[in-house]
Amino acid sequence: MSRRKASAAGRSATRAGARTVSHEVPPRVGFVSLGCPKALVDSERILTQLKVEGYDIVPSYDDADIVVVNTCGFIESAVAESLEAIGEAISENGKVIVTGCLGVREQLIREQHPHVLAVTGPQKYEEVVGAVHRHLPPQHDPYLDLVPPQGVKLTPRHYAYLKISEGCNHRCTFCIIPSMRGDLVSRPIDEVMREAERLVAAGVKELLVISQDTSAYGVDLRYVERSWRDGRYPTSLSGLCGALGELGVWVRLHYVYPYPHVDEIVPLMAEGRMLPYLDIPLQHGSASVLRRMKRPAAGEGALARIERWRGICPDLTIRSTFIVGFPGETEREFEDLLDFITAARLDRVGSFTYSPVEGAAANDLGGAVPEEVKMERRGRLMEAQAAISRARLAEKIGRRLQVLVDEVQPDGSGIARSSAEAPEIDGVVMIEPHAALRVGQFATVRVTASSDHDLMATLAEQG
Numbered sequence: 130m131s132r133r134k135a136s137a138a139g140r141s142a143t144r145a146g147a148r149t150v151s152h153e154v155p156p157r158v159g160f161v162s163l164g165c166p167k168a169l170v171d172s173e174r175i176l177t178q179l180k181v182e183g184y185d186i187v188p189s190y191d192d193a194d195i196v197v198v199n200t201c202g203f204i205e206s207a208v209a210e211s212l213e214a215i216g217e218a219i220s221e222n223g224k225v226i227v228t229g230c231l232g233v234r235e236q237l238i239r240e241q242h243p244h245v246l247a248v249t250g251p252q253k254y255e256e257v258v259g260a261v262h263r264h265l266p267p268q269h270d271p272y273l274d275l276v277p278p279q280g281v282k283l284t285p286r287h288y289a290y291l292k293i294s295e296g297c298n299h300r301c302t303f304c305i306i307p308s309m310r311g312d313l314v315s316r317p318i319d320e321v322m323r324e325a326e327r328l329v330a331a332g333v334k335e336l337l338v339i340s341q342d343t344s345a346y347g348v349d350l351r352y353v354e355r356s357w358r359d360g361r362y363p364t365s366l367s368g369l370c371g372a373l374g375e376l377g378v379w380v381r382l383h384y385v386y387p388y389p390h391v392d393e394i395v396p397l398m399a400e401g402r403m404l405p406y407l408d409i410p411l412q413h414g415s416a417s418v419l420r421r422m423k424r425p426a427a428g429e430g431a432l433a434r435i436e437r438w439r440g441i442c443p444d445l446t447i448r449s450t451f452i453v454g455f456p457g458e459t460e461r462e463f464e465d466l467l468d469f470i471t472a473a474r475l476d477r478v479g480s481f482t483y484s485p486v487e488g489a490a491a492n493d494l495g496g497a498v499p500e501e502v503k504m505e506r507r508g509r510l511m512e513a514q515a516a517i518s519r520a521r522l523a524e525k526i527g528r529r530l531q532v533l534v535d536e537v538q539p540d541g542s543g544i545a546r547s548s549a550e551a552p553e554i555d556g557v558v559m560i561e562p563h564a565a566l567r568v569g570q571f572a573t574v575r576v577t578a579s580s581d582h583d584l585m586a587t588l589a590e591q592g
């Protein structure tokens with residue numbers, strides 16, 4: 130058993146935690162590493178990340194602003210040594226984060242050392258680094274750092290995608306994502322919220338929540354509760370929406386399936402805490418095709434659910450995508466799809482003709498639909514949807530809408546989006562030329578005209 134401390138024995142009466150950290154002095158972390166080589170490698174990884182982020186790794190408790198103790202819990206003597214090391218770090222420094230194998234016994238640690246700042250388990254690199262960020266924020270020096278605090282973004286400065294999980298627990302027969310990316314792995318809510326805060330601090334005004342299956346968020350973590358700001362939040366879709374709703378920016382949800390628990394977030398949309406917008410990739414409207422596709426929430430009565438949501442939040446915009454010509458799709462099943470979109474009156478629809486992906490289970494289903502039939506059906510679907518979209522957009526003429534300006538053209542006209550338009554995939558709001566239009570700013574417009582997919586408007590006021 131080795132105890133490797135990024136330390137020398139030197140101690141003084143001054144507690145590093147009580148010092149003021151000036152902008153010239155990087156934040157300083159002390160590190161105590163216990164246990165086996167695997168734990169040592171974990172320590173190296175955490176230290177590397179902290180170093181990359183500009184933290185100084187210091188050799189004594191006195192020099193440190195905070196101390197991380199990487200513990201061992203293999204046998205009882207290792208547990209005892211770990212608890213002793215935590216106690217020493219608390220008495221010598223006061224600000225202590227615990228990680229490593231003993232972290233899985235959080236209750237035991239907190240019983241003996243109630244003042245530890247955070248406890249994370251083994252290989253939870255992001256979590257332990259996140260805890261350091263929370264209690265000793267990294268400094269950002271725009272002259273020295275190559276990477277800004279919000280990371281490198283490919284989107285315009287005023288909106289950003291927020292990825293909440295990776296992988297998927299479903300096995301839709303046309304999809305190979307689970308075989309490429311594995312089962313669902315959610316990011317704990319505090320980690321997601323810290324990223325969201327960084328983005329907002331960097332000027333982002335719209336967060337677009339993405340994943341493979343947003344409604345399943347947190348199920349793999351058993352909805353574990355985490356601290357963020359002054360509250361405790363479950364790692365769940367409703368917990369996330371509640372927390373994101375605190376940030377005061379637009380929050381838009383993508384890839385949500387119509388499960389019953391989604392009902393809980395629609396009231397937040399009605400209250401204006403999230404954008405009244407749901408991107409629900411339904412993929413078909415025929416029960417038998419959905420069964421062959423093995424779609425999530427296929428039996429959840431999407432139509433009834435959509436109607437209920439609209440009852441709670443009449444301004445709700447629903448976007449969906451559909452696959453036409455799935456193997457074995459009969460004319461009757463395709464007409465079920467047409468009936469569905471006519472009844473659902475969805476605001477936005479994207480559609481694709483089915484194409485086999487190597488390795489997808491649907492390739493073995495048989496009943497391939499000829500290309501020309503697929504194209505003809507897709508044409509009918511989009512024609513039907515264009516009429517629905519046109520009618521729904523025409524209902525907005527005369528209304529005032531808040532929009533976010535994406536572009537200002539050389540002639541002074543603006544291209545913007547309201548709550549009903551996600552970037553890249555939906556229509557836009559075209560604003561007549563006005564000197565007050567600014568990219569990345571909110572504005573209030575009055576809708577003057579509409580087309581199949583877009584709105585035309587004049588500026589009513591800034592903000």
Ligand code: SF4
Pocket residue numbers: 297298299300301304305306307341342425
């Ligand atoms: S299509 Fe189905 S299997 Fe593929 S990522 Fe989406 S929900 Fe998961």
